[in-house]
Amino acid sequence: xxxxxxxxxxxxxxxxxxxxxxxxxxxxxxxxxxxxxxxxxxxxxxxxxxxxxxxxxxxxxxxxxxxxxxxxxxxxxxxxxxxxxxxxxxxxxxxxxxxxxxxxxxxxxxxxxxxxxxxxxxxxxxxxxxxxxxxxxxxxxxxxxxxxxxxxxxxxxxxxxxxxxxxxxxxxxxxxxxxxxxxxxxxxxxxxxxxxxxxxxxxxxxxxxxxxxxxxxxxxxxxxxxxxxxxxxxxxxxxxxxxxxxxxxxxxxxxxxxxxxxxxxxxxxxxxxxxxxxxxxxxxxxxxxxxxxxxxxxxxxxxxxxxxxxxxxxxxxxxxxxxxxxxxxxxxxxxxxxxxxxxxxxxxxxxxxxxxx
Amino acid sequence: xxxxxxxxxxxxxxxxxxxxxxxxxxxxxxxxxxxxxxxxxxxxxxxxxxxxxxxxxxxxxxxxxxxxxxxxxxxxxxxxxxxxxxxxxxxxxxxxxxxxxxxxxxxxxxxxxxxxxxxxxxxxxxxxxxxxxxxxxxxxxxxxxxxxxxxxxxxxxxxxxxxxxxxxxxxxxxxxxxxxxxxxxxxxxxxxxxxxxxxxxxxxxxxxxxxxxxxxxxxxxxxxxxxxxxxxxxxxxxxxxxxxxxxxxxxxxxxxxxxxxxxxxxxxxxxxxxxxxxxxxxxxxxxxxxxxxxxxxxxxxxxxxxxxxxxxxxxxxxxxxxxxxxxxxxxxxxxxxxxxxxxxxxxxxxxxxxxxx
Numbered sequence: 081x082x083x084x085x086x087x088x089x090x091x092x093x094x095x096x097x098x099x100x101x102x103x104x105x106x107x108x109x110x111x112x113x114x115x116x117x118x119x120x121x122x123x124x125x126x127x128x129x130x131x132x133x134x135x136x137x138x139x140x141x142x143x144x145x146x147x148x149x150x151x152x153x154x155x156x157x158x159x160x161x162x163x164x165x166x167x168x169x170x171x172x173x174x175x176x177x178x179x180x181x182x183x184x185x186x187x188x189x190x191x192x193x194x195x196x197x198x199x200x201x202x203x204x205x206x207x208x209x210x211x212x213x214x215x216x217x218x219x220x221x222x223x224x225x226x227x228x229x230x231x232x233x234x235x236x237x238x239x240x241x242x243x244x245x246x247x248x249x250x251x252x253x254x255x256x257x258x259x260x261x262x263x264x265x266x267x268x269x270x271x272x273x274x275x276x277x278x279x280x281x282x283x284x285x286x287x288x289x290x291x292x293x294x295x296x297x298x299x300x301x302x303x304x305x306x307x308x309x310x311x312x313x314x315x316x317x318x319x320x321x322x323x324x325x326x327x328x329x330x331x332x333x334x335x336x337x338x339x340x341x342x343x344x345x346x347x348x349x350x351x352x353x354x355x356x357x358x359x360x361x362x363x364x365x366x367x368x369x370x371x372x373x374x375x376x377x378x379x380x381x382x383x384x385x386x387x388x389x390x391x392x393x394x395x396x397x398x399x400x401x402x403x404x405x406x407x408x409x410x411x412x413x414x415x416x417x418x419x420x421x422x423x424x425x426x427x428x429x430x431x432x433x434x435x436x437x
Numbered sequence: 438x439x440x441x442x443x444x445x446x447x448x449x450x451x452x453x454x455x456x457x458x459x460x461x462x463x464x465x466x467x468x469x470x471x472x473x474x475x476x477x478x479x480x481x482x483x484x485x486x487x488x489x490x491x492x493x494x495x496x497x498x499x500x501x502x503x504x505x506x507x508x509x510x511x512x513x514x515x516x517x518x519x520x521x522x523x524x525x526x527x528x529x530x531x532x533x534x535x536x537x538x539x540x541x542x543x544x545x546x547x548x549x550x551x552x553x554x555x556x557x558x559x560x561x562x563x564x565x566x567x568x569x570x571x572x573x574x575x576x577x578x579x580x581x582x583x584x585x586x587x588x589x590x591x592x593x594x595x596x597x598x599x600x601x602x603x604x605x606x607x608x609x610x611x612x613x614x615x616x617x618x619x620x621x622x623x624x625x626x627x628x629x630x631x632x633x634x635x636x637x638x639x640x641x642x643x644x645x646x647x648x649x650x651x652x653x654x655x656x657x658x659x660x661x662x663x664x665x666x667x668x669x670x671x672x673x674x675x676x677x678x679x680x681x682x683x684x685x686x687x688x689x690x691x692x693x694x695x696x697x698x699x700x701x702x703x704x705x706x707x708x709x710x711x712x713x714x715x716x717x718x719x720x721x722x723x724x725x726x727x728x729x730x731x732x733x734x735x736x737x738x739x740x741x742x743x744x745x746x747x748x749x750x751x752x753x754x755x756x757x758x759x760x761x762x763x764x765x766x767x768x769x770x771x772x773x774x775x776x777x778x779x780x781x782x783x784x785x786x787x788x789x790x791x792x793x794x
Contacts, residue, residue: 224692234628237636271591271680279594304684308692321681323628324674327661328682332689335581335665336725340697343717350714357710360700368693 092411093122095404096186099129100156100173101193102390102397106130109192110137110144112388112397117143119398120405126186128153128173151176157197159390166197167204174198178205181383187408188384190400198387199235199378206381209413211420214239215380216247217319217387218254220373220403221329225310229255229264233376234323241284244268244316245292248285249419250379251314252294257410258403259313266294267302267312269321285316293422333368375400377407379416384408449768450479452761453543456486457513457530458550459747459754463487466549467494467501469745469754474500476755477762483543485510485530508533514554516747523554524561531555535562538740544765545741547757555744556592556735563738566770568777571596572737573604574676574744575611577730577760578686582667586612586621590733591680601625601642601673602649606776607736608671609651614767615760616670623651624659624669626678642673650779690725732757734764736773741765 097113099106106129113125124147127134131152138144155172169175174193180186182205191198199217208215218231231251236243248266255264266289270282282301289298299312304325307315317325344354344361354361366372370389374396378385384407388400406412454470456463463486470482481504484491488509495501512529526532531550537543539562548555556574565572575588588608593600605623612621623646627639639658646655656669661682664672674682701711701718711718723729727746731753735742741764745757 222692224695237628269681271594271677304681304686305688305691307685308688317681320628321678324626324661324678325681325685328664328685329661329689331662331665332686333693334662335579336690336693338581339721339724343714343721346717350717353710353712353714355710356706356713357700360703360707364696364700367696 090124091184091187092408093120093405094124094126094186095401095408096126096177096180096189097128098174098177098189098191098193099127099134100153101191101198102388102392103159103192104393105192106134106137108392108394108397110134110141111394112392112401113148114141114144115394115398116401116405117141117147119402123147123405125149126151126177126180128177128180130154130156130173151180157194159194161194161197163196163200166194167200175201175205178202178383178385181385182206186383188386188404190386190388190404192388192390192392192397192400195234195387198385202378202381202383202385206383206385208380209382209417209420211417212246212250212380214243214246215378216243216250217322217376218251218379219326219376220258221307221326222368222373223308223310227259228307228310228313228315229259230307230315230317230322230326231379232317232319232322233326234319235378236319239281239318241281241288244281244285244318245288245423246380246420248289248298248314248316249292249294249423250416251316252297253412253415253419254377254379254407255313257412257415258406261313263297264313265297265299266314266316267299267306269307269315269317269325270301270303272301272303288423294419330370337365337368371396371399373399375403377403382413384412447481448541448544449765450477450762451481451483451543452758452765453483453534453537453546454485455531455534455546455548455550456484456491456507457510458548458555459745459749460516460549461750462549463491463494465749465751465754467491467498468751469749470505470758471498471501472751472755473758473762474498474504476759480504480758480762482506483508483534483537485534485537487511487513487530508537514551516551518551518554520553520557523551524557532558532562535559535740535742538742539563543740545743545761547743547745547761549745549747549749549754549757551747552591552744555742559735559738559740559742563740563742565737566739566774566777568774569603569607569737571600571603572735573600573607574679574733575608575736576683576733577615578664578683579725579730580665580667584616585664585667585670585672586616587664587672587674587679587683588736589674589676589679590683591676592735593676596638596675598638598641598645601638601675602645602780603737603777605642605646605655605671605673606649606651606780607773608673609654610769610772610776611734611736611764612670614769614772615763618670620654621670622654622656623671623673624656624663626664626672626674626682627658627660629658629660645780651776687727694722694725728753728756730756732760734760739770741769
């Protein structure tokens with residue numbers, strides 16, 4: 081291989097890691113990477129963070145010590161740091177990790193840190209891909225038919241029909257890669273499935289999608305219950321609605337989980353029942369386990385950006401690394417670029433109407 | 438009692454019923470009213486609908502035949518009838534039932550029919566109360582601390598800060614009456630609980646609420662997971678977000694319910710486990726039963742308006758009647774009027790910004 085080819089091959093399996101982001105960093109980050117390293121034996125990890133803390137943690141691992149390089153940094157962006165302040169911290173672990181993607185040293189970046197700072201820094205440093213106006217945050221959740229992709233989850237509260245079309249295009253590629261579906265179906269979240277429902281932005285978005293090259297995969301409008309109902313593989317919405325819907329669904333699942341725990345600890349018969357039904361209940365819990373869905377992805381930037389939940393454990397962090405590696409190895413961004421080129425240019429993007437008093 | 442006092446007393450326990458609305462009308466409507474009549478022995482029901490179908494159904498009841506009057510109507514608004522077409526059907530059961538409220542013959546109206554038609558007809562015929570700009574649809578759902586009220590659920594997709602403040606004021610009175618809480622807490626749905634989150638409309642709404650007479654009950658911003666989490670008693674949001682959140686939560690609960698059914702039917706051990714845990718599981722199912730939460734209320738009109746789910750059964754319809762009777766007997770509208778008068782006039786209502794492309 082030529083030197084350039086070697087470099088490109090190495091890049092295609094290198095992930096930059098903000099080792100200081102998250103509630104239990106860097107311990108959980110290192111432990112999670114060690115788990116992920118077994119599943120991705122060719123991966124190379126660049127760890128950005130406090131060397132004095134990272135070095136002994138990495139040294140104690142079996143796999144990571146062979147595939148991880150520590151890049152010392154001196155600053156840490158806290159959970160309460162405002163994005164504007166985060167932008168000024170030039171030697172922050174998150175900043176340096178994103179810089180590594182921009183510099184062509186890594187194909188993607190992962191952080192369990194401050195979401196606002198990740199969004200702001202990633203947008204400014206990596207910039208949006210050609211043909212994409214705004215990036216979107218996507219994640220996977222459980223549904224009656226398996227898994228469902230939803231986006232945007234909060235990267236944008238300001239949007240127009242062009243943005244929603246781009247979200248659909250990006251979500252479709254994401255579902256193909258991460259869910260392994262050949263032709264994922266797409267729904268546009270609305271408050272009714274009839275064509276007349278919703279505002280002009282949603283109606284215009286539906287029109288554009290119907291006429292687009294992914295028109296056959298476009299199911300039309302879907303409603304809130306269709307998300308867990310598994311009506312479609314990809315649910316497209318704006319960042320405000322998506323964020324509320326995601327957290328509402330998580331809250332409902334948590335409520336039932338808590339209530340079930342009470343049911344099965346309320347007396348001897350109930351405890352015995354739990355033992356008898358344990359295999360099924362365990363599968364159910366594992367399937368609904370938030371850690372299995374950890375790893376929200378910021379789509380549409382020049383580089384793969386994955387945000388892990390700040391409070392997750394090593395298994396959850398490892399899952400977020402899986403998502404990042406899937407996208408890197410499958411050349412996610414090049415496939416989005418190919419899809420975006422197929423969408424007819426939308427000369428008249430419709431914006432949400434200003435409301436009447 | 439004077440004739441006027443007698444008439445007022447009679448009005449204060451009279452409910453107009455659209456007997457033809459809903460998937461299994463009029464059978465389920467009559468059966469549901471019969472159940473409700475036992476819980477509300479003083480209630481008077483005016484049944485609007487097809488007399489030839491209603492008369493034999495009512496004659497067969499034990500209680501309803503003594504407290505219900507049939508008002509024959511000749512038209513039925515279908516589930517697919519557009520609001521504009523519904524407005525032209527002068528002798529529709531729904532129309533005539535709402536007319537009865539406007540004419541002072543009933544204090545409220547209930548229908549399991551077409552939501553769009555109910556909204557349109559109720560707004561046009563009953564009109565908004567003095568001091569209220571737009572009505573809002575409210576409902577009750579399960580939460581970790583008991584029950585939670587959410588509004589708006591879809592009456593408005595166009596709104597400003599003044600509307601959201603009015604929703605909070607109306608939701609507070611609703612929670613006092615229907616949940617029986619002396620001082621319900623209120624949260625404004627957003628994508629983060631920090632003060633800086635959300636758009637200008639949400640920030641301005643929070644400011645107004647904080648300075649209002651119900652300021653002490655205002656908790657600030659809440660997120661999607663706070664709805665089922667029980668962080669507050671009343672969750673205030675716009676109609677688009679509220680509709681999506683409600684249906685997303687319902688969908689998540691339904692998914693877990695379906696999965697649990699599979700777990701407990703997968704083999705002999707699992708079936709035995711179900712029998713052992715049955716009391717607790719039954720309580721759980723009853724508590725999460727959508728029928729227990731049936732009855733969305735349109736707040737802010739001159740008259741009580743309750744929308745039952747179109748697919749509910751007699752128990753579900755009876756619950757929606759309970760909600761309507763609670764509001765009528767407790768003089769809901771007069772109490773809202775008293776609360777609205779306390780809110781300082783909001784000279785500068787903030788509207789959602791038009792978005793940048």
